[in-house]
Amino acid sequence: MPPSTSVSSTSQGHRELGDSLALTLTSVFNSVAGLLGFLIAAWVMPQEEVGRATEFVSAMQLIGGAAQLNLGIGIMRWLPGAGRKSVRLVFGSLLLIMPLAGLAGLVYGLLVPRVALVAAGQGSFGFGLLLLVLGCAGWGVFVVHDFVMVAAGRPWLAVWRSGTFAVARIGLLAVLGAGLASQGMVLSWVIPVVVAQLGAVLLLGNSGPARTGAATPGRRHFSVGLTAPLIVTQADPYLSVAPYVQVSVGYAGDDAGSWETLRNRDLVPPGEPVSPVMVSILEAARHSGTMSQRQVDVYLRELADTRADAFLDFLTDELHPHLRTRLRVGDTGHGLFGYSYGGLFTLYAWLRGAAPFSTVGAGSPGVIAADSRIFDLLDAAPEPRAGSSVARLHLTVNEVELLGDVPVYRGLGQNVLTVLDRLRHTGRAPDVTAAVLRESHVTGLQASFLDYLKTCRAQQGQTT
DSSP states (O other): OOOEEEEESHHHHHHHHHHHHHHHHHHHHHHHHHHHHHHHHHHHSOHHHHHHHHHHHHHHHHHHHHHTTTHHHHHHHHGGGOGGGHHHHHHHHHHHHHHHHHHHHHHHHHHSHHHHHHHHTTSOHHHHHHHHHHHHHHHHHHHHHHHHHHHTTOHHHHHHHHHHHHHHHHHHHHHHHHHHTHHHHHHHHHHHHHHHHHHHHHHHHTOOOTTTTTTOOSHHHHHHHHHGGGGGGGGOTTTOBOOOOEEEEEOOGGGGGGHHHHHHHHHSOTTOOOOHHHHHHHHHHHHHTSSOHHHHHHHHHHHTSOOHHHHHHIIIIIIHHHHHHHSOOOSSOEEEEEETHHHHHHHHHHHTTOTTEEEEEEESOOOOSTTOHHHHHHHHOOOOOTTOOOOEEEEEEEHHHHHSSOHHHHHHHHHHHHHHHHHTTSTTGGGEEEEEESOOTTTHHHHHHHHHHHHHSBOTTOOO
């Protein structure tokens, strides 16, 4: 399953402004419709009937509003990071609010029977009580749907729904008010509320949140937490880093807790051999109790079925077109950065000549095996044609990886130097830069990303 995305830029502020505007317009629709409704009711029915119907509507809104338990705000906070549990979260909240509001409406109708009698009109008390229960249950979740739509990345659906609800309610009032008086006003509220809830359930059941991953815990937040603050470099007059929008890719929901094995599947090139050093590290972790046998098996299983090609296709064929619909970005000129296994992936993407990237940063790329697929791709890579445009590659490796005594990192560093040496004997040499950073593998992420920015994303005409 493709990872989710989050955007770190000024567009986040624009999106939040759009969300606020959508909720504001929703409130405006409801307020204007309420005013028009009372004006029409006062025109088509006696004042006393308007007062009786208003008592029902006020009770319905009070009970439904109280039964919401302020879950709308909670859903806006929890839904973006709920992942696969988003549907359960939404419907669980609705199934809590609706029965609670309906039960409260039932009790209120029994204690204050005149409210149910207003709804009954010429019918039975039981019919009026049923209308009160349905109205309270429907109104209890009506407003919550607005918050759900905003959290799911579809705020303007809330505006459209409120506008449709207002038009339907006013239309029903104009048709029913003159003949049914106070009952007509009650029905002009209850019928659209019940129909709106049925439509919302169908809509929510067939649409997942568009922003899952916007607040996902786990390794992705560790990486974003280190790299996103470097956006301030755009304002540094000494660095002259060109303005950029940072899109971070990671895992959402239940997958966030399994990032360490899922990244093996998504970031490692197909057919990449598993280094004996890696196997020995996993065995040592199992013997020390750091990993269970099951965890080792899962880790190796993902390494046996690697799909960096599918992940690359996702970035270029799905994510990039999607971002173009949300942000003002072009077809080309973009950068791609990864670190460790992410660096292995970006190096793989560069060797594949993946559009739309014009610069690629590979920090401490995880070329661990001596017979890595990267070397096969290097051998198969064609020489660039005269006058053709080749994406720029910036490699970084850490000093402690090269000089330290951890075999896996030392082997990684040596393999990266081999990659660099082989690239320098090809026609791609002018498009390749490299740096050795005074960091360890753990501390090198932020330094590597910053070095990539300074080297590959400098302002036109500026040097760093």
